[in-house]
Amino acid sequence: MLTRFDEEGFNALMSKNLAVSDYEDYAGFARAVYETGIISDPWFDGNERFGMRGIVLEAQLARALEQAAERTTYLHHELVQILLNDSALLDEFYHLTPYQQAMWESSGGMWHGQARADLFVCTDGRIVCCELNSDTPSGQPEAVILNRLLHSAHEQDGVTNEQFDDPNASFEERWVRMLRASHAKRTCAPLRRVGIIYPTELTEDLAMITLFTRWLERAGIKVVAGSPYNLRRRNGKLEVLGAAVDLVVRHYKTDWWGERVPVWSDAPDYPDAEPLHAPLGELLAAEMNNEVTIVNPFGSVVTQNKLSLAFFWEEHARFSKQAQGWIRKYIPETRKLTNVSLDKLRTERKSWVLKSDYGCEGQETICGAFVSEEIWEKALCEAVPERFVAQRFFHVAAEKDGRLANYGVYVMGGMAGGFFTRLARQSTEYTALTVPTYILKEK
Numbered sequence: 001m002l003t004r005f006d007e008e009g010f011n012a013l014m015s016k017n018l019a020v021s022d023y024e025d026y027a028g029f030a031r032a033v034y035e036t037g038i039i040s041d042p043w044f045d046g047n048e049r050f051g052m053r054g055i056v057l058e059a060q061l062a063r064a065l066e067q068a069a070e071r072t073t074y075l076h077h078e079l080v081q082i083l084l085n086d087s088a089l090l091d092e093f094y095h096l097t098p099y100q101q102a103m104w105e106s107s108g109g110m111w112h113g114q115a116r117a118d119l120f121v122c123t124d125g126r127i128v129c130c131e132l133n134s135d136t137p138s139g140q141p142e143a144v145i146l147n148r149l150l151h152s153a154h155e156q157d158g159v160t161n162e163q164f165d166d167p168n169a170s171f172e173e174r175w176v177r178m179l180r181a182s183h184a185k186r187t188c189a190p191l192r193r194v195g196i197i198y199p200t201e202l203t204e205d206l207a208m209i210t211l212f213t214r215w216l217e218r219a220g221i222k223v224v225a226g227s228p229y230n231l232r233r234r235n236g237k238l239e240v241l242g243a244a245v246d247l248v249v250r251h252y253k254t255d256w257w258g259e260r261v262p263v264w265s266d267a268p269d270y271p272d273a274e275p276l277h278a279p280l281g282e283l284l285a286a287e288m289n290n291e292v293t294i295v296n297p298f299g300s301v302v303t304q305n306k307l308s309l310a311f312f313w314e315e316h317a318r319f320s321k322q323a324q325g326w327i328r329k330y331i332p333e334t335r336k337l338t339n340v341s342l343d344k345l346r347t348e349r350k351s352w353v354l355k356s357d358y359g360c361e362g363q364e365t366i367c368g369a370f371v372s373e374e375i376w377e378k379a380l381c382e383a384v385p386e387r388f389v390a391q392r393f394f395h396v397a398a399e400k401d402g403r404l405a406n407y408g409v410y411v412m413g414g415m416a417g418g419f420f421t422r423l424a425r426q427s428t429e430y431t432a433l434t435v436p437t438y439i440l441k442e443k
Contacts (some may be wrong), residue, residue, distance in 0.1 A: 023052065032149055038141050038214075039207045039351035050146060054154065054436035055405060056164055056422050062439040064127055066416035069117035069409035071326045072129045076303045077112065077414075078323050079311060083302065084109045094307055095386055099258035099275040106284040111248040111299030112413075113182050114175070116420065118340065119407045123395045130391070133360075135296060135304035136251045139408060139434075140175075141207040141421040145170045147436045160390050164438040169350045171214045171410070171418045178412040179216075184245050191247060194238035196225040198251040205251060214247060228252055228279035232421045238286040253323070254301040255358040263356040263364060263387040275416065305357050309334040312391045335391035338385045345390060351390045354383060369393055399423065406432065 023029040029052055030042040042049050057065075060310075083090045091095070096104060108393045116137035117129050118246065124419055154161050167346070183191045189239050194216055213223045224243045237244040257280045259300060260270040286292040312327045313334050337354070349368035355362035366379045397403040408420035422432035 051433045059442045063232045068127045097259045103301045107299035110297035113295035115411045116408045120396045123397045134298040139420040141211045150359045150436045162173045167364045168418045174417040193222040193245045194247045195245035196249045198229040231279045233282045240294040264382045272289035282306045311334045337388040407442045
């Protein structure tokens with residue numbers, strides 16, 4: 001179980017009226033980050049993770065980004081309703097593994113609590129969403145803490161901090177409210193204890209777990225955190241490390257719960273390819289017997305799958321007229337790799353991006369415009385066709401310093417509620433610089 005940290009000291013630090021000069025250099029700022037007691041890694045591979053100068057959005061653009069995130073979330077909701085009404089279509093389009101199928105069926109179509117839409121503003125002014133992270137969205141500690149630490153210090157192009165708002169100021173309240181609302185759909189009993197399930201072997205998740213713990217404890221809710229192996233169902237209750245919980249915050253990816261199969265034909269098998277049979281069985285049984293609330297629900301095994309982006313385009317006519325318009329507006333053309341001519345992808349290399357069904361970065365996203373013909377050809381030959389989509393490349397409008405902004409807009413219970421912005425030299429760069437995001441006040 002996690003212990004409380006120095007909340008009084010944290011609040012004092014976050015309320016300081018800081019100026020940029022208070023941070024002599026990035027190392028000085030990094031010390032302030034350490035002192036929050038939440039984020040402990042302001043460097044990544046020796047490089048700075050954060051930018052002390054961030055983005056100040058015009059109110060109109062901020063609203064447009066939030067609207068795009070909410071509408072993209074609704075598209076996934078409509079997708080789920082279509083699949084619930086046609087199980088044969090699900091089997092035909094997705095080819096889920098047996099354990100993924102179990103996750104989907106146990107969810108009853110429930111998939112959303114919190115999501116993060118990754119949005120880009122294109123050179124032609126369009127706002128596009130390359131994907132909706134609906135499974136285990138991350139970045140909350142950086143989004144909240146960076147904005148708070150640098151708000152008083154931030155000034156850009158003559159705009160002072162009195163002239164803009166922090167869009168993440170109410171993140172904690174919205175997040176806790178979303179959990180309570182999810183719990184209330186299952187039972188009228190109060191939410192007393194939450195279990196946070198996460199990959200305990202990954203230190204990069206500790207900041208999020210610590211932040212969530214702090215938020216819940218401040219709301220008067222007890223917390224116990226552990227791995228899937230710490231789950232047990234006993235006497236009609238789900239337990240985490242022996243403590244009965246009312247709700248599980250699931251920060252363990254759906255594709256990690258089930259069978260793990262390589263997406264490249266020349267890749268070795270995963271050393272831990274077997275599904276988490278016993279822990280998953282305990283959790284799904286508790287959910288199906290109405291003993292626990294899961295956020296995010298396991299229905300996200302489908303909404304997180306990038307084949308869903310291809311479904312929007314290849315099964316376009318199944319959606320409502322309104323949804324069809326939003327698909328064309330926000331979702332770049334996406335096709336199952338099995339349904340695209342490889343010769344077309346070869347001749348139009350710079351116009352396409354290959355993405356695996358559950359990949360999130362690195363070697364499972366190949367952008368034709370940023371790789372050589374040799375690498376592109378190898379990717380086309382080695383990609384397992386059923387596990388990949390081809391998405392139309394789009395041109396992102398650059399910021400003044402030449403970097404490209406990825407606006408991660410959080411959606412909680414269907415409503416936008418926070419920004420997580422990263423700046424990179426190219427849109428598929430994993431080691432992007434995370435920066436604070438503010439919104440100009442309307443006059």
